[in-house]
Amino acid sequence: MHQNTSRKWFWLMLIASGYIVLALVATFKPELLNQTIGPGPATWGLVASVAYLVFIVSIMAIAIFSSRPSAREENR
Amino acid sequence: MNITAVTVFSVFVILTLWITVRASRGSNTTKGFYAAEGQFGGFTNGVAITGDFLSAATFLGITGLLFSAGLDTAFYLLAPLLGLSIMLFAMAAPFRRLGRFTLGDVVSYRLDESPVRRFAALTSLVIVLLYLVVQFVGAGKLMQGLFGINFHAAVLVAGGLTMVYVSLGGMIATTWVQVIKASLIITTFMAITLMILYRFDFSLAQIYATVVEKAPLGAKLFTFGNLYKDNFSLLSFCVAIPLGMAGMPHLLMRLFTVPNSRQANLSVFWATFFIGLCMIMLLLVIGFGTAAILPDYPQVYADTKVIGGNNMVALHLTKAIGGSMFFGFVSTVIFATILAVVSGLILAGASAFSHDLYAHTFRAGKSGQKEELRVTRISIFVIGGLGILLAFAFENQNIAYMASLAFAVSAATNFPVLILSLYWRGLTTRGVVIGGSVGLLSTITLLVLGPTVWVDVLGHTTAIFPYKYPALITSPLAFFAIYLISSLDGSAQASLDKAGFDAQWKVAFAPR
Structure with a gap:
């Protein structure tokens, strides 16, 4: 597999793994998530906002690095 | 009648019709009509993808769910971001390099064109029609409440306007309508948040302390486990949305409106940014803000239930915090949202029919551009008309559920076929057609045997398949069926299909 493609798959798998772990924990052990998010609603807001921002900024950064033009870029 | 709503609606319609007339000059070729000549940059196209995704169901439905079920709704916000990540990292660039106008172009690149295009067009049309009905019913209900006109007339107005946009202006008009609408809805999100x-x-x-104090569920809104009563439904939902989103024809078609794969990547990048921004506002402020504010307004409740149902809480909120003028503005933005999404859907459906079915299957590539465009314009009115008739039939169905069906079908058909065609050498034409059909038929069968159709529509006492969302079964089943059929396929066509993989790979991933 081309190096650039491998790198993209690595990042995708990383993001997908986080999502899958979260979905499984929320499904089978919601109390674990509730304890982690606690102790109170205000703390939850901060945790969620930071997690969301990190998630999105990561995607953006990776997107920028993975969208360099290639020499064989066609323009059909 | 709300004067602000009428004014904003009139301005929107005049502006978009003016854009449509101007765009019609650049829509005389198939490339102009289907792909806007690839003239849009990554930023503009990213805003348009944001518009395609941020439908009325997203705004009204998610706010309603956060209001009533709290934190479980986080998956409605996380799942699309995973869907966009799949598009960005695995699909956008190769998809843009291999295709011209439709999903069928990409999937049939190295496979037998005719059967593969027929399959791709069929699944795209099913998905488009399901989603179209959702949008039309939403538009009808909204206009009924806002302008006091009856449901059927409202659907006809929405359908008529969108068919004019698409048939005259093609992808250029559809994209600009989407950009205007996305700008309006992002501005609305920001205004409500502030x-x-x-x-x-x-x-x-x-805000959160007030929610704990006043909302009926109180602190429970900040815990998981309120929305999904069984593990299967939650996991099935978590599968359907990201995979389904990555196979939605109207979103994928947008990747052809940019000049190259770099701009296609940038489109998804900007879409991720704007959709993520709106999701943060929804999750952190708007949803819980609604739960904190509305209990102070007893007039929005009747017998402890919100008037109009939970889907209306966002509109009740706008009236509570901004008065009837702001309510009228936001309502009109939501209607504009529906018009824009419908335009994109009709265009995706019409292109699947005219480009994949008519031009490349029935006419075997012998039709000229004028003939193909004539068929496209006819199919716009046929698909739009069919959508309107189905909306009349499904007037009283749960539209949020029907929207999830479109994602479920996409996750079990378009997505597995597309991702395997890009990355798996062993995929064959027979694998796509038979394996993909297994995905489509199993999804439809489980939906019919599930509680929504078997019990609610057909009147049986218990459902044969006990769950509402089948994607957790049907999507892996489709992957397995495609893999099995392709692996067992020893035909001459199968050898040709596999032999074409290297050439496709070189084009798709353009090594330097």
């Missing part, structure tokens, strides 16, 4: 924060001295802690 108004809620202002009310609580810009303190999230104060």
Whole structure:
């Protein structure tokens, strides 16, 4: 597999793994998530906002690095 | 009648019709009509993808769910971001390099064109029609409430306007309508967020403390386990949305409106940014802000239930924080949202029919551009008309559920076929057609045997398949069926299909 493609798959798998772990924990052990998010609603807001921002900024950064033009870029 | 709503609606319609007339000059070729000549940059196209995704169901439905079920709704917000990540990292660039106008172009690149295009067009049309009905019913209900006109007339107005946009202006008009609508809805999200924060001295802690104090569920809104009563439904939903989103024809078609794969990547990048921004506002402020504010307004409740159902809480909120003028503005933005999404859907459906079915299957590539465009314009009115008739039939169905069906079908058909065609050498034509059909038929069968159709529509006492969402079964089943059929396929065509993989790979991933 081309190096650039491998790198993209690595990042995708990383993001997908986080999502899958979260979905499984929320499904089978919601109390674990509730304890982690606690102790109170205000703390939850901060945790969620930071997690969301990190998630999105990561995607953006990776997107920028993975969208360099290639020499064989066609323009059909 | 709300004067603000009528004014904003009139301005929107005049502006978009003017754009449509101007765009019609550049829509005389198939490339102009289907792909806007690839003239849009990554930023503009990213805003348009944001518009395609941020439908009325997203805004009204998610706010309603956060209001009533709290934190479980986080998956409605996380799942699309995973879907966009799949598009960005695995699909956008190769998809843009291999295709011209439709999903069928990409999937049939190295496979037998005719059967593969027929399959791709069929699944695209099923998905488009399901989603179209959702949008039309939403538009009809909204206009009924806002302007006091009856449901059927409202659907006809929405359908008529969108068919004019698409048939005259093609992808150019559809994209600009989407950009205007996305700008309006992002501005609306920001305005609502600021108004809620202002009310609580810009303190999230104060909003959440008020929710705990006043909302019926109180602190439970900040825990998981309120929305999904069984594990299967939650996991099935978590599968359907990201995979389904990555196979939605109207979103994928947008990747052809940019000049190259770099701009296709940038489109998804900007879409991720704007959709993520709106999701943060929804999750952190608007949803819980609604739960904190509405209990102070007893007039929006009747017998402890919100008037109009939970889907209306966002509109009740706008009236509570901004008065009837702001309510009229936001309502009209939501209607504009529906018009824009419908335009994109009709265009995707019409192109699947005219480009994949008519031009490349029935006419075997012998039709000229004029003939193909004539068929496209006819199919716009046929698909739009069919959508309107189905909306009349499904007037009283749960539209949020029907929207999830479109994602379920996409996750079990378009997505597995597309991702395997890009990355798996062993995929064969027979694998796509038979394996993909297994995905489509199993999804439809389980939906019919499930509680929504078997019990609610057909009147049986218990459902044969006990769950509403089948994607957790049907999507892996489709992957397995495609893999099995392709692996067992020893035909001459199968050898040709596999032999074409290297050439496709070189084009798709353009090594330097």
